[in-house]
Amino acid sequence: MISNLLFLIITVLAVGLFVWQIQKIRRNINLGREKEISDDASERLNKLLLVAFGQQKMFKRPWPAILHGIVYVGFVVINIEVLEIIIDGIFGTHRALSFLGPIYTGLMAINELLAFLVIIACIIFLIRRNVTKVPRLTRGPEMRAWPRLDANIILLTEIILMLALFSFNTADIKLHVLDGRELAGSFPISGLLVNSLSTTNVSSLEALRSSGWWLHILGIFAFLNYLPSSKHFHIIMAFPNVYYSKLEPKGKFTTNQSITHEIKALLDPSYQVPPLPEGTEPQKFGAKDVEDLSWKQLMDAYTCTECGRCTDVCPANITGKLLSPRKIVMDTRDRMEEKGEHPAIFRPNHYQEQVKQRVKVTEEKTLLRGYVTPEELWACTTCNACVEACPVNIDQLSSIMEMRRFLVLEESAAPTALNGMFTNIENNGAPWAFSPSDRLNWADNLFVNVK
């Protein structure tokens, strides 16, 4: 009875703490600018199914895709067992779902096989990060101590959780064998492990069983509350983020409406600029800080898995320039957490100090210059390779563009050569300094009749 009550209290606290953290993240995301995204629900659902549930974009790299797929499917299936654990914990039952009969048997067997595969996958992931050091997971100024530790913590936790599951099941089987207790389900892996369990003491087996059980569920609660401060938060955010992803062609950049009004008024003095909605200030052009980005761009930042696929394909990064699209996304998250509320119990995502070594940021407390330097922004070729590569449909390029707009429109801080290009367009209608009257020169010696 006491343990049931204790369990209930812990469950309520863990879930409550999680909800509280989510609220803070929600508030942080809402620091961003309004942006209407409500069109085309059916295409969005389609994307959600393919990219988020179906992990479509992971399959650009088959091996990580398979391993990640195992962990993902494992996570989903094993969660059914978590449901049982919660029921058992609250009502003091034992294997409450076993009334499902053969379904339960199958479920337990699949669970065990998946748990085993998850352990293997996590071990391979650990090797890739710590031994073979896959460059995209380990290199770059943004991959300093915390993000690397974060990934290892998650992988180790997952292994421990699976081991706890096995110890619980194994003890249960042994108790069944020794003590003739009822046992529903079938356990292919624990069935093998049971032989290595030398103890025949019923009470120590019971202790093993309950410690495995408690470790598993407490681990899950701890994990749940660790998520909001971790890149692992993507297991939740990937779904809404993909749903709200950009459906337009990648080459279509946003149009700034207030500029449209200004120009229309310029070209036609009788044009009536629609008044700003009550209580709103005129918008800055572009983005200097996180609140100048849209909520979707901020949601992007909380979705990033830090996988580095974007940076790995970025032509600027490949050729040694400072730009790393992953860093832009991680910077956005850091700045949001610095400025807004910390969702987490601790502040893990702060890495500015370490980054300074390579990227010379200023003391200014804004996203632009305080985290992201103009040099990074100007290196972008707007090629969309990062956007294409991102498995969770983050639009890194849109944030880069907003900051460029701020530099040009608010600070007139474009590189000199680009200012020259602007002047040429203004004066000659071409980015080069050619006379507009030469525009048809290409046709001069053409062997065609100019009709």
Place this chain on the structure above:
Amino acid sequence: MADLMARGEEPEILFWVGCAGAFDDRYKNVTRAFVRILEHLGIKYAVLGLEESCTGDPAKRAGNEFLFQMQAMTNIEVLNGYNIKKIITACPHCFNTIKNEYPSLGGNYEVIHHSTFLQQLINEGKIRVAGGKAFKGKRITFHDSCYLGRANGVYEAPRQVLATLDADLVEMKRSRANGLCCGAGGAQMWKEPEPGKKDINIERTEEALATGATIIASACPFCMTMLSDGVKNKNQEDQVKVFDIAELIASAENLNA
């Protein structure tokens, strides 16, 4: 265009030449090649000539939204004034901007990149490359332009156009959706690259050369410039040539003047 208008005629298509097509010495050849194809097939087309102005793409990518919209609205006024419905261009940047970014400013047209247009002509049997054995067995690799490929999903049209040449088409390590930028997009064309280990066009040229191709085919003026510079940088300009797909078709059809 103004001449046509004066005669009360309307062209089937407007050929948007683009600044590079009009001013870049190398790219003027592409403009001519494409026009020869149009002439050869008797397609009724027009160009804006002196009334054409920069689409504003470089300004937009550089963050100068104000200048972009100025250009866009002025161009839209001209295009709408002539009641233009269908636009063809050889420049993926013009293509992308007019197709995707002009509609919200009042410019709605059917916009086609010349690769798609050539592909249509081939499918309709209008271009046959009958005597076009000039390229038979030649090794050609196609470089995807970001603004044609990833930005707008056009990957197959230029490849199908090249396939009619009966050449030996080879792909680079990074191609189609995974293609590597030539380094000129996003207004990089007009500025020095940021400090790094290497210039992007060199990296890309190395990939192209690694295929052993003697012709690098492109479908974008900026890609052409960047890759030609890259080939020169590697002292390969005698062995390896960079051509636009329209030039290849024109010369296969013996349309070179």
